[in-house]
Amino acid sequence: MFFEMTVQIRVSDFQEGHKWYKTLLKKEADLIPHGGFVEWEVIPGCWLQVSEGVPAQGSGPLRLGVKDLTVERERIMKELRVDYFDIHSRQEVGAKWATFSDPWGNQIGFFEYINKLEEKERIQTVTNLK
CATH class of the missing domain: 3.10.180.10 (2,3-Dihydroxybiphenyl 1,2-Dioxygenase, domain 1)
Structure with a gap:
C-alpha cells in the first residue's frame, strides 16, 4: 500500500529555484530541513521537493x-x-x-x-x- 508520494526537482541555483517554486505554488515552503533543500505539501500526502543540483534531463x-x-x-x-x-x-x-x-x-x-x-x-x- 502506498500512502504518500514525493517528487524531487533539482535546480542549479537554489535561491532562485526556491523563490521560483514558491511563486509557482503560491505559498511558503512547508519544510526546510537543511540548506539546498526545500519541500511543499502540494496536496495532502503529495510533496514537491526542490533540491540544489544538476537538473535531470528528459524527465x-x-x-x-x-x-x-x-x-x-x-x-x-x-x-x-x-x-x-x-x-x-x-x-x-x-x-x-x-x-x-x-x-x-x-x-x-x-x-x-x-x-x-x-x-x-x-x-x-x-x-x-x-
Missing part, C-alpha cells in the same frame, strides 16, 4: 491540477516570465493540459478537468472534504 513533466488552466498560464507568464505555451485537448481525454519549463529545464505542466462535476468530486476526495 517529467510534473503536472499539477488547476481549476482554470488559462488563468494559471497568464499568471505564471506574468509572475515567472514563462514564455507562452499552448493548451492541448483531445476529444477522448477528459482534461486539457499544457507543459512549460522552469528556468533550469525541468518540465512542469498543468491540467484542468473538462467536466467540472468530476473536478469537484476529485477535489473533495483529495482534500477529504464532504
Whole structure:
C-alpha cells in the first residue's frame, strides 16, 4: 500500500529555484530541513521537493491540477516570465493540459478537468472534504 508520494526537482541555483517554486505554488515552503533543500505539501500526502543540483534531463513533466488552466498560464507568464505555451485537448481525454519549463529545464505542466462535476468530486476526495 502506498500512502504518500514525493517528487524531487533539482535546480542549479537554489535561491532562485526556491523563490521560483514558491511563486509557482503560491505559498511558503512547508519544510526546510537543511540548506539546498526545500519541500511543499502540494496536496495532502503529495510533496514537491526542490533540491540544489544538476537538473535531470528528459524527465517529467510534473503536472499539477488547476481549476482554470488559462488563468494559471497568464499568471505564471506574468509572475515567472514563462514564455507562452499552448493548451492541448483531445476529444477522448477528459482534461486539457499544457507543459512549460522552469528556468533550469525541468518540465512542469498543468491540467484542468473538462467536466467540472468530476473536478469537484476529485477535489473533495483529495482534500477529504464532504
